[in-house]
Amino acid sequence: MNPALHRIAWTVVAARLAAPAAADEPVDRDAWQTIGRAWFRAGDGPLRGAEPPAEYADCGRCHARIAAEWRGSLHGNAWSDPLFQVSYRREPEPFCRSCHAPLSPEREPSGAAARDGISCAVCHVRGGEIYGSRARARDPAGHAVQASKDLANPGFCGGCHQFGFFVLPERRGVARFEGPYVQQATFAEWADSRQAKLGLRCHDCHMPPQRADGGEPWRSHAFPGADSDLLLQAVQVQAQAHATAEGTQVEFTVTNRAGHAYPTGDLFRRALLEVRPTGTPNGDAELRQYLFTRVFIRATGASPTHGPWTSNRIADDTRLQAGETRRLTWLLPRTERIQWVLWDDKMPTPDPRQTAPSSPTRRRALARGEIAVQ
Numbered sequence: 001m002n003p004a005l006h007r008i009a010w011t012v013v014a015a016r017l018a019a020p021a022a023a024d025e026p027v028d029r030d031a032w033q034t035i036g037r038a039w040f041r042a043g044d045g046p047l048r049g050a051e052p053p054a055e056y057a058d059c060g061r062c063h064a065r066i067a068a069e070w071r072g073s074l075h076g077n078a079w080s081d082p083l084f085q086v087s088y089r090r091e092p093e094p095f096c097r098s099c100h101a102p103l104s105p106e107r108e109p110s111g112a113a114a115r116d117g118i119s120c121a122v123c124h125v126r127g128g129e130i131y132g133s134r135a136r137a138r139d140p141a142g143h144a145v146q147a148s149k150d151l152a153n154p155g156f157c158g159g160c161h162q163f164g165f166f167v168l169p170e171r172r173g174v175a176r177f178e179g180p181y182v183q184q185a186t187f188a189e190w191a192d193s194r195q196a197k198l199g200l201r202c203h204d205c206h207m208p209p210q211r212a213d214g215g216e217p218w219r220s221h222a223f224p225g226a227d228s229d230l231l232l233q234a235v236q237v238q239a240q241a242h243a244t245a246e247g248t249q250v251e252f253t254v255t256n257r258a259g260h261a262y263p264t265g266d267l268f269r270r271a272l273l274e275v276r277p278t279g280t281p282n283g284d285a286e287l288r289q290y291l292f293t294r295v296f297i298r299a300t301g302a303s304p305t306h307g308p309w310t311s312n313r314i315a316d317d318t319r320l321q322a323g324e325t326r327r328l329t330w331l332l333p334r335t336e337r338i339q340w341v342l343w344d345d346k347m348p349t350p351d352p353r354q355t356a357p358s359s360p361t362r363r364r365a366l367a368r369g370e371i372a373v374q
């Protein structure tokens, strides 16, 4: 993904967010179920009807740029992704493939279905037809395209980016089904946001328009996420420190301009703000930390068909919701300078409360700074 193009995309998004009069676009809060679940499924079994027409099966032969973007994306690596593999080996459930390798006919994906993860056909082919978001005249160099507005709807993404914990029935210990407690809620977070009311869709931020050689524009299939500079532009930190009679009063404001909570998505993610006085002998002892995360606890329930079951539910959520600005204050000992850093972390287990600095499997400093005490 070209970072320069990406900055242009965020400039467009920021201009829409800054619009003084909030537009009030209707938001379909059930679209993840009506559209998303019509295209995709969460459960044990392959996605059916997505076999591409044989003569067009190698999409990348003609759509080379899109194919190269997708190959490097987490969609193109949804099964081979090392972080996924670690967690799958710990919890090797057949239902994992319904989102991470949807075309696998085997319970244990292998070959092309594993290599390609969420392949072109998963999103574009049903009943032997190739679907796009708009109608266009048939191009003699290509194939017929069925137009469906579903592809341009956030509910389409919600087919996988919104789901509940799968539950473990106490009787028949292997049969699992999606329970009532939400695990990932990126679609619902979006549907509740001002960004959604302004008409900013998932696609506007995650599939920014690309153009090359003055040709037809296309939408990026690199699906930039938290590892790209999209995140750097969306989350903003401001810091101030004042000397008072009691010590040093520090104040932070952290703003999330993404179209959903930050962090969103899977349960292995958290953000950690660390603040400490600079140059005092026991600066580290004065370290202050704030976690933006969800905390999950065990939950139980019962179903008429499966009997009692166990699952997880959210007990606490300190993440920044879409558009939220959080003010955080601390009183530190007297000092002249304050150092701070905001970490974006992926944790090895779904308990994001672990605070040892060495424990994340992947860590990136989103923003850091040093300020003089006023």
Ligand code: HEC
Residues within 6 Å of the ligand: 052, 053, 055, 056, 057, 058, 059, 060, 061, 062, 063, 120, 121, 124, 125, 130, 131, 132, 133, 134, 136, 139, 140, 141, 142, 143, 145
């Ligand atoms: C033989 C070459 C060829 C192959 C193979 C091929 N396509 Fe196409 N496709 C084209 C051409 C040419 C067009 C029309 C011009 C364009 O938009 O690139 C097109 C158009 C499309 C469109 C509509 C584009 C728009 O602007 O609305 C979609 C979606 C699409 N293809 C998806 C696929 C998928 C998915 C595959 C693999 C299953 C595939 N294509 C395989 C040549 C091909």
Ligand code: HEC
Residues within 6 Å of the ligand: 059, 060, 063, 066, 067, 068, 070, 071, 075, 118, 119, 120, 121, 122, 123, 124, 132, 133, 134, 151, 152, 156, 203, 207, 217, 218, 219, 220, 221
């Ligand atoms: C995760 C779902 C997903 C995957 C995987 C995916 N696409 Fe798309 N693609 C979309 C969506 C959604 C759109 C329409 C965006 C819009 O119009 O708002 C699109 C648009 C297109 C278009 C129309 C031109 C454009 O970019 O607007 C083509 C051509 C295309 N995709 C080809 C491919 C090919 C080839 C692959 C595999 C290399 C692929 N897509 C993989 C979701 C996907």
Ligand code: HEC
Residues within 6 Å of the ligand: 040, 073, 074, 075, 077, 078, 079, 081, 084, 098, 099, 100, 102, 118, 122, 123, 156, 157, 158, 159, 160, 161, 202, 203, 206, 207, 222, 223, 224, 225, 226, 227
């Ligand atoms: C078939 C299920 C499926 C659909 C449909 C789908 N996604 Fe995803 N998406 C995933 C999975 C699974 C991952 C994570 C893969 C991994 O890390 O193992 C992912 C990852 C992502 C990421 C993170 C990419 C990164 O590199 O950090 C973004 C952003 C994203 N999806 C956006 C979208 C958008 C926007 C749409 C709709 C146009 C969409 N997805 C449709 C399943 C899906």
Ligand code: HEC
Residues within 6 Å of the ligand: 013, 154, 157, 158, 161, 186, 187, 190, 195, 200, 201, 202, 203, 204, 205, 206, 225, 226, 227, 230, 231, 234, 235, 257, 258, 259, 260, 261, 262, 263, 264, 265, 266
């Ligand atoms: C206004 C822009 C915007 C909109 C709209 C938006 N996102 Fe995002 N998204 C971001 C930003 C910025 C990030 C990075 C912050 C974060 O990781 O939470 C992000 C992160 C993500 C991630 C985490 C990626 C990772 O690497 O783990 C996923 C998944 C995702 N978005 C999916 C979606 C889906 C699905 C929708 C629509 C329902 C959507 N987004 C709507 C801006 C947006």
Ligand code: HEC
Residues within 6 Å of the ligand: 041, 042, 043, 081, 083, 084, 085, 087, 088, 091, 092, 093, 095, 096, 097, 098, 099, 100, 159, 160, 161, 162, 163, 184, 225, 264, 265, 266, 268, 269, 346
């Ligand atoms: C209903 C769809 C769905 C199912 C079922 C599902 N996932 Fe995911 N998974 C996703 C989506 C969407 C993301 C991307 C969220 C993000 O990037 O924050 C994801 C991301 C992940 C990640 C983070 C990858 C990374 O690089 O950060 C791991 C690990 C993971 N899933 C493991 C699993 C395992 C193990 C299973 C089965 C026990 C499973 N998932 C079942 C949709 C699903």
